[in-house]
Amino acid sequence: MPPLSILLKPASSGCNLRCAYCFYADEASIRTVPNYGLMPREVGHALIEKAVGAAEGSITFLFQGGEPTLAGLDFYRDFVSHVKETAPGGLAVQYAIQTNGTLLDGDWCRFFQENRFLVGLSLDGNRVCHDRFRRDGTGKGTYDRVIKAARLLEETGVEYNVLTVVTGHLAKHIQSVFSTLCKGGFRFQQYIPCLDPLEETRGGQGYSLSPEQYESFLKTLFDLWYRELQQGRYWSIRYFDNLVWMLDGHAPEQCSMRGYCGLQYLVEADGSVYPCDFYGLDQYRLGNILSNSWAELDRGREELGFVEMSLRVPEECKNCQWYPLCRNGCRRDRTVEEDRPGRNYYCRAYAGFFAYALPRLRQAQSMLRSR
Numbered sequence: 001m002p003p004l005s006i007l008l009k010p011a012s013s014g015c016n017l018r019c020a021y022c023f024y025a026d027e028a029s030i031r032t033v034p035n036y037g038l039m040p041r042e043v044g045h046a047l048i049e050k051a052v053g054a055a056e057g058s059i060t061f062l063f064q065g066g067e068p069t070l071a072g073l074d075f076y077r078d079f080v081s082h083v084k085e086t087a088p089g090g091l092a093v094q095y096a097i098q099t100n101g102t103l104l105d106g107d108w109c110r111f112f113q114e115n116r117f118l119v120g121l122s123l124d125g126n127r128v129c130h131d132r133f134r135r136d137g138t139g140k141g142t143y144d145r146v147i148k149a150a151r152l153l154e155e156t157g158v159e160y161n162v163l164t165v166v167t168g169h170l171a172k173h174i175q176s177v178f179s180t181l182c183k184g185g186f187r188f189q190q191y192i193p194c195l196d197p198l199e200e201t202r203g204g205q206g207y208s209l210s211p212e213q214y215e216s217f218l219k220t221l222f223d224l225w226y227r228e229l230q231q232g233r234y235w236s237i238r239y240f241d242n243l244v245w246m247l248d249g250h251a252p253e254q255c256s257m258r259g260y261c262g263l264q265y266l267v268e269a270d271g272s273v274y275p276c277d278f279y280g281l282d283q284y285r286l287g288n289i290l291s292n293s294w295a296e297l298d299r300g301r302e303e304l305g306f307v308e309m310s311l312r313v314p315e316e317c318k319n320c321q322w323y324p325l326c327r328n329g330c331r332r333d334r335t336v337e338e339d340r341p342g343r344n345y346y347c348r349a350y351a352g353f354f355a356y357a358l359p360r361l362r363q364a365q366s367m368l369r370s371r
Ligand code: SF4
Pocket: 255, 256, 257, 260, 261, 262, 264, 275, 276, 277, 278, 310, 329, 330, 331, 332
């Protein structure tokens, strides 16, 4: 068994915000139980005991939601203390949490700092883009609250990065988004394209991102990033970092760039396990951490053919010069054509971007190597 990566939903799909593009709210709304409530401690304990028994070398617990801080700080204190009691000496344990930041205070930040949590803070760049879609239950924007959380994380010495969801609107404003993030000192940035609802045709939402918009976004962001790099300023952008890493002959660390689905475990608050955050759906349930062994959960994934499905490469990709870098992207963005695996919805964005950026990506590779 390789190092394990486990994604937990301690507050299930529950959230104090109502972001328009939330993919997990969409997934939850079409399964039998949309919200499993708060994770009982015994579920957390059963997960820890089985996971540390199955892991070799290292294990990462990544808490996500909904909004995972809704589970309360005592849940996390108990979780970490049970890991300390249970994990064998040679096992490296890492923690990460993805949060909207609005509930963070000094106690939370001290806890993250003391236990070396890597915090992902959801921040859509500047006020206009952020407040357009990331609102609370009363319809109010949350930008000021998230910026306050970022400053608190910094003051407390917590390691964190920002996660920006790329909507069609944000794509048009990427210059202002990137410059606002840089001025704010956000050194570690991650941009992920938004998802349309599962049961709807792509492109029909107010926030939807078209392949054309994504292509233009990638090119513009790359120009800005590269110019900064030339002037001696390096901003970590996860997608570009991974591409440079791949040009160096390494495997990408980001699951969606590997070309096939990785061995992920998404554990819902009741202990139900699914193969990926994007597939927390009834038909993909692998079992339950309370009643199934780790081997049985893995067998559930094999029976579904979850990884195998992602290994099928469309003819167009087989013949595409960009396949070594693109690998047809994340399975969730792939199209299906009459039961044949199809190309990624963003195919034209990737092809256009690679043709545009490859020579400078190679330059970036040598600049970064010499740093
Ligand atoms: S759907 Fe995407 S993120 Fe999920 S396991 Fe597959 S490639 Fe990775």
